[in-house]
Amino acid sequence: MEKPKAWIISVGNELLIGRTINTNAAWLGRKLTFLGFEVERIVTVPDNIEDIAEEVKRAVERAKIVITTGGLGPTYDDRTLEGVAKALSLELAVNDDALEMVRRFYNAKGLELTPHRVKMAMLPRGARPLKNPIGAAPGALLKVGGSMxxxxxxxxxxxxxxxxxxxxxxxxxxxxxxxxxxxxxxVHGVPESSLAPIIDKAHKASERVYIKSHPEGYETGNPIITIKALASAENKPKAIEEAMRSLKYIVDGARKLGASISEEGCS
Amino acid sequence: MEKPKAWIISVGNELLIGRTINTNAAWLGRKLTFLGFEVERIVTVPDNIEDIAEEVKRAVERAKIVITTGGLGPTYDDRTLEGVAKALSLELAVNDDALEMVRRFYNAKGLELTPHRVKMAMLPRGARPLKNPIGAAPGALLKVGGSMxxxxxxxxxxxxxxxxxxxxxxxxxxxxxxxxxxxxxxVHGVPESSLAPIIDKAHKASERVYIKSHPEGYETGNPIITIKALASAENKPKAIEEAMRSLKYIVDGARKLGASISEEGCS
Structure with a gap:
């Protein structure tokens, strides 16, 4: 069964210049994976309408779910929704529900609406605002064709x-x-390059299990290889069974090479 | 002066499924920025030859510097150089210098070359191997047209x-x-949305300075806004002068709104 594809578009120069580490994308990637989507791209773009529009357009053509983060605030460089609107040739307009959210947020603090605050309520036409439980700027959810x-x-x-x-x-x-x-x-005590043929075979044995090895410590000397198997199935016991079958193959092969193994369980 | 563009391509399913946070891209983004390049994209792709090739091709068409990370190891899912070769229609072949690096690495530990170890010495034709000071797998540097x-x-x-x-x-x-x-x-004590018009004007006043505001704490209540100005010039004092001129405009405006300011210096 093919999983529906998801793309993440992270907007912000601070990510490109390395001022901020993109923890949002990793958090979303994990969420989407465990919801059953296949995350196919994470693309980080500058705070620039053309760049945002280019990547949103590409993403919508290829993914069922497109999630953008960043660029919803009140300043000139918060341009994500302009980029989304441009990508889909939609008009950007004040959304009444979004405006009500923004108005309520500021009124509760005795503050009036200003043009920069109203800006946060401008959504591509047809989008539904998403309530921000903490901050001022609403999010937006837009369905176009078969994508969201x-x-x-x-x-x-x-x-x-x-x-x-x-x-x-x-x-x-x-x-x-x-x-x-x-x-x-x-796996302790065997270099990744010695284990590689076994991992290859385990991988080829099952299309439903994704195996990845991560060397820790050093390739030689005292090598430790963490091996993770990601499996999906109709129910959890079945998914665990699939993952463990692949790992067992590696365990057996690694033991023959003199490795010691610790099992770290499933999550 | 237009800065030469750089793209970063991060290869690895572990990044897409959120198992690993992409700290490499942030580290490289900072390095490239301070070397004088403009980082225009960070694209994370699966361990898959077609996806890698697609993004490398796009990157080479647009950027002077393309840096890939990941996918150089001995296992089946280490496919970056196959992807690079495919993107550029180059053959992948054992590079003698790379093979010598790999051989030396393993021989020092009394280990022989195996097909999975030789794999790490296969580079796109024309590429120069880069020595790995720590691990086994060499990197690769390839010049194509005006790009690297x-x-x-x-x-x-x-x-x-x-x-x-x-x-x-x-x-x-x-x-x-x-x-x-x-x-x-x-800036302490003024919501970002109140400061937004001033930041906008400071931004428009100089093309050579990039300003970005980051709200901390809460929009209302006790708002704190960190404002960073990134400037480039022929020498450091001039760059600092440019950055500080933009920030001074914001400081003056924020003070009129009743804010208190702390200066955190330049780096």
Whole structure:
């Protein structure tokens, strides 16, 4: 069964110049994977309408779920929704529901609407605003063709809160009914290059299990290889069974090479 | 003066499924920025020849410097150089110098070459191997047209060591003779949305300074906004002068709104 594809577009020069590490993309990648989607790209773009539009357009053509983070705030360089609108040839306009969210947020603090605050309520036409449980700027959810474009804030606490409250329930409805698990073993005492032929064979033996080895310590000397198997199936016991079958093959092969193994369980 | 563009391509399913946070891209983004390049994209792709080739091709068409990380090891899912070769319609072949590096690495530990170890010495034709000061797999540097494609390992310690020893000296030769500085102030007591019009004006006043505001704490209540100005010029004092001129405009405006300011210096 082919998993529906997801693309993540991270907007922000601070990510490109390395001022900020892109933890948002990793958090979303994990969420989407365990919801049953296949994350195919994470693309980081500058705060620039043309660049955002270029990547959103490409993503919509290829993915069922497109999630953008960042660029929803009140300043000149918050341009994500302009980029989304441009990518899809939609008009950007004040959304009444979004404006009400922004108005309420500021009124509660005794502050009026200003043009820069109203800007945060401008969405591509047809988009539904997503409530921001922490900050001022609403997110946006837009359906186009068979795809869904979801724009979330860049501040991690706001992004996570909005995703969990507003986005996850929607994605659960479109996600395949799959359980995804990841099981881990650690192989001590054998270099990754010696283990490589065995890992290759285990990988080729199952299309439904994704195996990846991560060398820790040193290739020679005292090598430790962490091996993770990601498997998906109709239910959790079946997914664990699939993952463990692949890992068992590696365990057996590694023991023959004189390795010692520690099993780290599944999650 | 237009800065030469750089693209970073991060290869690895572990990044897409959120098992690993992409710290390599941030580290490289910072390095490239301060060398005088403009990082225009960071693209994360699966361990898959077609996906790698697609993005490398796109990158080479648009950027002077393309850096890939990951996918150089001995296992089946280490496919970066196959992807690079495919993107550029080059043959992948054992490189004698690379093979000598790999052989020496293993011989020092009393280990022989195996097909999976020889695999690490297979480079796109015309590429120059880059010595790995820590691990087994060499990197690769390839010049095509006006672009340079540099493939580094995914293990952060190996990636950084190889970049600093083998890549930075080469990039310094092609980098523009620019000094880049980043100066920071923090504005206390004014919401970002109130400060937004002032930041906008400061931004428009100088094309050579890139300003970005990062809200900390809360938009209202006790707002703190970190504002960073990135400036480049022929020498460092001039770059600092440019950055501080933009920040001074914001400081003056913020003070009129009742904010207090702390200056955090330049780096």
């Amino acid at each position: 474009i979801i724009s979330l804030p860049g501040v991690p606490s706001e992004m996570k809160a909005m995703f969990e409250a507003e986005v996850e329930p929607v994605l659960k409805e479109v996600a395949p009914r799959l359980e995804v698990v990841e099981c881990t073993i650690r | 494609i540099i493939s580094l390992p995914g293990v952060p310690s190996e990636m950084k060591a190889m970049f600093e020893a083998e890549v930075e000296p080469v990039l310094k030769e092609v980098a523009p003779r620019l000094e880049v500085v980043e100066c920071t102030i923090r």
